Amino acid sequence: MQALYAQLLVGLINGSFYALLSLGLAVIFGMLNIINFAHGALYMMGAFCAYFLLHLTGIGYWWALIIAPIAVGIFGMILERTMLQWLAGLDHLYGLLLTFGIALIVQGVFQNYFGSSGLPYAIPDYPEVGGFRGLQGGMNLGFMFLPIYRGWVVVFSLVVCLATWFLIEKTRLGAYLRAATENPTLVRAFGINVPRMITLTYGLGVGLAALAGVLSAPINQVRPLMGADLIIVVFAVVVIGGMGSIMGSIITGFALGVIEGLTKYFYPEASNTVVFVLMVLVLLVKPTGLTGRTA
């Protein structure tokens, strides 16, 4: 029974990565109608950005949490301005193909320069608070040993997810955004710069991916293919949650992390496929996803 609790908690931790990544995807799909296949590559760039900041300039983890998403977000906005904006109004397939190509190029370049086995990035050991050094170490919960860093990831992701949801669903800026995707011409007539809003939104989605990359750098090796391994699962999460639904992707992200964790406990061989089995089942019953709105 104790082991089961442990698996539930570990599942929740993985779920927070799924939630952060699928949230970015959902934002981008909801606002730009682009299926952003470059998301995994941008997540990887976030992790590399944290690595460079630490090893080239000595800027540590805490600043990387802020700087990396901004830097990668700017890269994303350049992508949007130079390439993606020309696809507005075209079939989803074009966006998917273009972003997939971008992902391949970005991963290829990183692999050429940094090899395949990855680079080290340690869990931050500052500031020292109480008996703990930064986020290192862990505590014994009785049923499991919980690394402090993992606990931090769950809390931090939840806060970021809810803040994003609040921004889009509850603020005036979010209302403009949603209106702009519904009827760009009308919103433009009110004097709002719709293309700039779209660009900023893409930057926001990309920034979320990069943030997840920074969070994952101390847990996983910083590798060029780290995003490619994850992106398919994240897409399944978005599809199950309902394409473009913000809350749907957050909840599904956490839920799928937990389900995957349980599968790893009861039947580990199936842990990579359980998400897709679920996706098939959900699509059979409700083709728009669990919380999806019909287009």
Next chain:
Amino acid sequence: MKHRISALFLGTALALAAGSAVAQDKTVKIGVLTDNSGLYSDLGGAGSTLAAQMAVEDSGLAAKGWKIDIVSADHQNKPDIGTTVARQWIDVEKVDIFVDVLNSGVALAVNNLVKEKNAIMINTGAATSDLTNTQCSPNTIHWVYDTYMLANSTGQALVKAGGDTWYFLTADYAFGHALERDTSAVVVKSGGKVIGTVRHPLNSSDFSSFLLQAQASKAKIIGMANAGGDTTNTIKQAAEFGIVSGGQKLAGLLLFINDVHSLGLKVAQGLNFTETFYWDLNDGTRAFSKRFSERMKNKAMPSMVQAGVYSGLIHYFKTIDAMGGNPHDGVKVVAKMKETPTDDPLFGKGTIRADGRKLHPAYLFEVKKPAESKGPWDYYKLVGTTPGEQAFRPLSESACPLVKK
């Protein structure tokens, strides 16, 4: 008149025979078939091609009138792509000898083709011990390491050191199963016990669930029957969950210096595993590795796979040079290579057995603590050495049809 004509014929025939003996073919084409872009590209890839180039330069054959070409291709870790490239190389490009060929799946597929076409494969990258066991071939030499040797060396040493209960974390495909099977056998034979196994899908990024299960099992040793990114992520996450500080020990059954480099000593310290080459073993290995790393893009030291490419080719060049020319006959050259004892600065003195197994010592290493390391790539402490004859599967246990019993 009749005499004069027959004399003329005889003379011409003699001249032709003599001419062919003198003008022996002195061209060789080497094919470096490897992973140039995927998860194993640091172990082989561009480094293997560089090692092949260095072997050509160091062989001194060019000065003797030989013409040696190298081609390289990416098999993308897919057996079908590997065999397609290999077939084209043999049929169109007239490649004589294949080196590297990492990834067990690709290696076994190319092994069949090389035998069918009577070419040569010096395999330095694949782990499966089947290459010299059930699938052995008169055209193939398995140069650097195999699953039997890894299991034998690391497994035995750790059980002897008190690690008598094992829990396996196994990559769920042929390679992982083979490594787990071979290691379990060694553990049990040495008086230890296997108390559990968890099979994880290939290319998992998160190992925390599996590690928690291993932790709960209370086994003294957690054996990692996986490779590449799976192993490095396992090690990194095991440190995070306090597995090593909690008293359990991780056993890397297949680990390369590039993996240790990418993990960093802080995380990798204390790991035990087996390799047959390390750049800092002796003057010979140091001299080669220094030259190698200067020419590598990221200044990396050679992995044992890349060192094997150099060593295997040096022996091949010596053999064909002694034969006076390239007969373009795989079986004949490999037979000659087996007759000749091997000797090079990287692997020392060794032999090639009838089943195609190259014998040389296996070294058990421990990864240094950060304080013990004097600089970049100074990572290993030598813990023990097993002579080649004891490290690899004995011929008496071999199922290879080439071995006479």
